Amino acid sequence: MAEVRVLKEPTPRELETLxxxxxxxxxxxxxxxxxxxxxxAESRAGPALRLAICKPDGTFLLHNALEKREPTNWNPAPxxxxxxxxxxxxxxxxxxxxxxxxxxxxxxxxxxxxxLPKEGARSERSVFSxxxxxxxxxxxxxxxxxxIEPGFQPVREEVECRAGIADVVGYDADGRLVxxxxxxxxxxxxxxxxxxxxxxxxxxxRGEEVRGILVAPSITDGCRRLLEKYGLEWRxxxxxxxxxxxxxxxxxxxTDYLGD
Amino acid sequence: MAEVRVLKEPTPRELETLxxxxxxxxxxxxxxxxxxxxxxAESRAGPALRLAICKPDGTFLLHNALEKREPTNWNPAPxxxxxxxxxxxxxxxxxxxxxxxxxxxxxxxxxxxxxLPKEGARSERSVFSxxxxxxxxxxxxxxxxxxIEPGFQPVREEVECRAGIADVVGYDADGRLVxxxxxxxxxxxxxxxxxxxxxxxxxxxRGEEVRGILVAPSITDGCRRLLEKYGLEWRxxxxxxxxxxxxxxxxxxxTDYLGD
DNA sequence: CGCTCTGTACGGTAA
DNA sequence: TTACCGTGCAGAGCG
Numbered sequence: 041m042a043e044v045r046v047l048k049e050p051t052p053r054e055l056e057t058l059x060x061x062x063x064x065x066x067x068x069x070x071x072x073x074x075x076x077x078x079x080x081a082e083s084r085a086g087p088a089l090r091l092a093i094c095k096p097d098g099t100f101l102l103h104n105a106l107e108k109r110e111p112t113n114w115n116p117a118p119x120x121x122x123x124x125x126x127x128x129x130x131x132x133x134x135x136x137x138x139x140x141x142x143x144x145x146x147x148x149x150x151x152x153x154x155x156l157p158k159e160g161a162r163s164e165r166s167v168f169s170x171x172x173x174x175x176x177x178x179x180x181x182x183x184x185x186x187x188i189e190p191g192f193q194p195v196r197e198e199v200e201c202r203a204g205i206a207d208v209v210g211y212d213a214d215g216r217l218v219x220x221x222x223x224x225x226x227x228x229x230x231x232x233x234x235x236x237x238x239x240x241x242x243x244x245x246r247g248e249e250v251r252g253i254l255v256a257p258s259i260t261d262g263c264r265r266l267l268e269k270y271g272l273e274w275r276x277x278x279x280x281x282x283x284x285x286x287x288x289x290x291x292x293x294x295t296d297y298l299g300d
Numbered sequence: 301m302a303e304v305r306v307l308k309e310p311t312p313r314e315l316e317t318l319x320x321x322x323x324x325x326x327x328x329x330x331x332x333x334x335x336x337x338x339x340x341a342e343s344r345a346g347p348a349l350r351l352a353i354c355k356p357d358g359t360f361l362l363h364n365a366l367e368k369r370e371p372t373n374w375n376p377a378p379x380x381x382x383x384x385x386x387x388x389x390x391x392x393x394x395x396x397x398x399x400x401x402x403x404x405x406x407x408x409x410x411x412x413x414x415x416l417p418k419e420g421a422r423s424e425r426s427v428f429s430x431x432x433x434x435x436x437x438x439x440x441x442x443x444x445x446x447x448i449e450p451g452f453q454p455v456r457e458e459v460e461c462r463a464g465i466a467d468v469v470g471y472d473a474d475g476r477l478v479x480x481x482x483x484x485x486x487x488x489x490x491x492x493x494x495x496x497x498x499x500x501x502x503x504x505x506r507g508e509e510v511r512g513i514l515v516a517p518s519i520t521d522g523c524r525r526l527l528e529k530y531g532l533e534w535r536x537x538x539x540x541x542x543x544x545x546x547x548x549x550x551x552x553x554x555t556d557y558l559g560d
Numbered sequence: 561c562g563c564t565c566t567g568t569a570c571g572g573t574a575a
Numbered sequence: 576t577t578a579c580c581g582t583g584c585a586g587a588g589c590g
Contacts (some may be wrong), residue, residue, distance in 0.1 A: 044330075044411045048304055066351070066365040068328070070304075070416055080485065080568040082541060086427030089416065091326070091353070097367035104426065105326040105416060107357035109376045110585060112428065116369045116570070141568070151304045151416055156330055156349065156365060166364065167346030168372065174581065198574085202525065204489050205574090205579065224581085225340065228564070229464050233493040234580090237526075260563060265462065266497075281342060340583040370570060376585065401583075434566065458565095458589085465564060465589090484567080488579065494565090520578060 046154040052125040059123035061155035067094040067121075069132060071150035075102055077113045079141025085112050092132055092145055094121045096158055100134035102145055113143045171281035174207070174224045177255065179282040181208060181220070188253065188275055192218065203241035204234070216249050217242060223256035224279045231256065232266035239272065306414040312385040319383040321415035327354040327381075329392065331410040335362055337373045339401025345372050352392055352405055354381045356418055360394035362405055373403045431541035434467070434484045437515065439542040441468060441480070448513065448535055452478065463501035464494070476509050477502060483516035484539045491516065492526035499532065 045061070047054050061067050069092040075085040085102075090112060093101040098117035118137040123130065130147040178197060185192040191213025199206045208220040219242055221235040231254055239252035252272040259267070259274055267274055305321070307314050321327050329352040335345040345362075350372060353361040358377035378397040383390065390407040438457060445452040451473025459466045468480040479502055481495040491514055499512035512532040519527070519534055527534055 044308055046306055046308055046412065048306055066330075066349075068330075068351075070326075070328075077568070081430060081432040081539070083428065083430045083568080088426030089326075089419070091328075091416075093351070093363065095363075095365065095367055099367060099369050101363075101369065103353065103355075103361075105355065106418065107355055107359060107377065108586090109359050109361065109371075109374055110567095110569090114369055114568080116568095117367065139568095152306065152414060154412060156351075156411055158366065159349070166348030168343065170341060170343045170583080172341040172583085200575090200579095202522075204522070225583085226562095229497065230490065230494070230564090233497055234490070237489065237493055262462075262464070262563070279341070337583070343583080368571090370582095370584090374583085374585095430568085432568085460564090460589090467565095486578095490580085522578070 044154060044156055046152070047150075048152055050150055050153055052128075052130060055123065055130055055150060055153055056125055058153050058155055062094055062121045062123060063098070064096060065155040065158050066096060067155045068092065068153065069130075069147065069150060070105065070152040071130075071147045073102075073145050073147040075113050075143060075145045077141075077143045079136070079139065083113065087148065089151075090145075094134070098137070100143060102143065113145075115141060115143055172224065172279040174222050174279065176282045177222045177224060177277060177279045178208060180277070180280060181222075181255070183282070185210070187277055188218075188220065188255065189213075194220075201238060201241035201245060203237035206238040206242070209242075212251060216251055217246065218251045218253060221252070221254050222277075223254070225256070226258045226260060227254055227256040227263050228260045229262045229266055231259070232263050232270065232272065235272055236266075236270045239270075304414060304416055306412070307410075308412055310410055310413055312388075312390060315383065315390055315410060315413055316385055318413050318415055322354055322381045322383060323358065324356060325415040325418050326356060327415045328352065328413065329390075329407065329410060330365065330412040331390075331407045333362075333405050333407040335373050335403060335405045337401075337403045339396070339399065343373065347408065349411075350405075354394075358397070360403060362403065373405075375401065375403055432484065432539040434482050434539065436542045437482045437484060437537060437539045438468060440537070440540060441482075441515070443542070445470070447537055448478075448480065448515065449473075454480075461498060461501040461505060463497035466498040466502070469502075472511060476511055477506065478511045478513060481512070481514050482537075483514070485516070486518045486520060487514055487516040487523050487534075488520045489522045489526055491519070492523050492530065492532065495532055496526075496530045499530075 077083040089105040091103045098119040100115040101111045102113040115134045121134045132145040135142045194210040199209045207222045219238045235252045242250045254274045255277045257278045337343040349365040351363045358379040360375040361371045362373040375394045381394045392405040395402045454470040459469045467482045479498045495512045502510045514534045515537045517538045
């Protein structure tokens with residue numbers, strides 16, 4: 041049970057024994073194949089050495105074995121795979137269960153097929169932490185609002201308006217409403233558009249003066265031009281790792297200030 | 301040479317023989333591991349059953365073996381991997397060659413390790429065709445501009461302006477400049493913003509009346525609201541597969557019309 | 561290189 | 576569900 045099953049250059053018949061593991065254990069099949077995809081779009085992939093990966097959650101991946109980070113074809117979970125042996129062809133089919141979308145892989149030759157025991161570490165859900173994300177920038181601003189400018193007071197995060205959801209909203213030293221758009225990496229033209237949408241929406245909804253500040257480590261020339269044109273500002277800020285604990289400041293909501 | 305090499309639950313020493321294949325042949329290592337990433341951001345991943353994939357182009361992928369389409373960690377090509385055996389730990393290190401970014405994987409236990417022969421099908425570059433993309437919508441419009449509206453005349457694609465790159469630019473039956481923004485799937489608020497950017501830019505650059513039309517199979521409510529507010533239009537169009545040949549119509553450039 | 565944009569984007573979250 | 580948005584987005588294409 042808790043065993044690795046490996047088939048080196050298996051006969052079609054041997055392969056069928058692995059079909060039982062699909063959906064239960066991780067299954068890998070490497071070989072020369074062609075592939076078709078039909079769903080939101082359609083694709084055809086000619087013969088090449090590829091690696092098929094079937095995860096127990098239903099995820100299906102077909103990778104070119106020689107290059108590229110992105111799979112040739114795929115089905116995100118929830119999906120289901122099945123294996124069929126036809127003459128000299130091994131057919132691996134994957135279907136999404138929530139959307140009408142499928143991938144069919146035709147293996148002309150299978151070099152390797154195996155399945156792994158599902159048991160992982162102690163906890164089944166593995167821990168994963170990411171640092172220096174936009175979330176970290178947000179925390180940094182809450183703890184030290186002066187990184188935006190002296191006297192800035194954040195009031196609320198993820199504030200919905202008619203035009204979308206603003207990252208951070210607060211007030212400047214002169215009591216003007218300020219909308220922040222945060223970007224963890226260099227900001228392009230779309231960031232300027234996004235911020236403009238929010239600023240316009242808040243101006244219309246609240247009928248008061250509103251400043252918009254793009255907060256990012258750097259911006260492109262196109263972005264700078266647009267910000268200028270729209271009368272928006274930019275503050276340089278690098279994303280940094282912040283510890284996840286102490287968030288217990290402020291926590292006053294926008295409506296406490298706006299009285300909505 | 302043209303052989304599959306497989307090691308089932310290998311000893312560290314056996315594993316070292318596979319290190320030679322890194323960068324030359326596709327290498328797979330499955331086992332219980334932890335991982336760290338450092339670069340544009342940082343991450344830590346706790347113990348879990350994972351699958352490491354090293355492709356000959358340098359691509360490195362570390363997948364949770366049980367779930368998710370997206371890898372836990374990765375390095376796109378160009379990158380380089382190395383394998384090191386330390387006591388009871390197998391350390392797989394991957395470094396990008398163009399950017400300062402690395403992933404380190406600590407295997408507590410290796411269940412399976414193998415490398416595949418690099419030989420694929422006849423042609424090393426495999427054929428891949430995708431249909432029903434935005435590109436196909438573009439072709440459809442060039443062949444039958446009436447899908448936009450009677451009398452529409454496309455003039456040029458991918459037209460750069462100060463605000464970005466417009467998908468298609470042409471003229472309507474009344475001789476007004478028209479900017480099209482194409483979306484292969486349901487369009488959201490950002491599509492409206494994008495189109496607005498281009499329309500404003502063309503108005504300013506050309507000083508004439510400009511219409512903007514969003515072309516998509518459907519749009520969200522938020523998108524519809526914004527289009528209305530900005531005075532922009534929407535035409536329903538589904539992406540369809542088109543054949544890649546006969547494109548030999550028109551091909552007149554915008555400057556032929558605008559005289560720039 | 562940098563900039564802009566598409567993608568079968570994926571994935572998370574909130575209404 | 577739908578909508579919106581972040582992502583270590585990746586990858587393509589152009590200047």
